[in-house]
Amino acid sequence: MTAEKGLPVDLRAFHNEVEGHLLAAAARQEAHAAAARFTAGLAWLPETQRGELERQFAEEHLALARASWQRTARRGDELRGEYEAVYRSLRARLLAGLLLGIALVVAADLVVLVSV
DSSP: OBOTTSOBOOHHHHHHHHHHHHHHHHHHHHHHHHHHHHHHTOTTSOHHHHHHHHHHHHHHHHHHHHHHHHHHHHHHHHHHHHHHHHHHHHHHHHHHHHHHHHHHHHHHHHHHHHHO
16 A cells, blocks of 8 residues: 555554544544533623633643553553563573483484483
8 A cells, every 4th residue: 555645654653643533523522511511500701701711621621631641551551571581591491401401312312322
């Protein structure tokens, strides 16, 4: 698949970008809905102040969501690094065990051949 200008399209990157936009749009909608619910009980505030409070509430809600996503992404990167290190260690141990096993089999074969 190619883009309009003939450049190849990385479908995974495209999917991630679309998903990111959809998640951001959903977070904005959620923030505005939460702000509207919050300010609905403040009927005594003038409309302009209620609108400003709703805007500030939505901004704060989005900032908290963004911070949460960033913490989650950072922790995911940390876990990926930890698991990759464990995987490399296990792979090295498996290879060492495999080489040791092969060496023992070869040594046993040589002992049998020499003794015959």
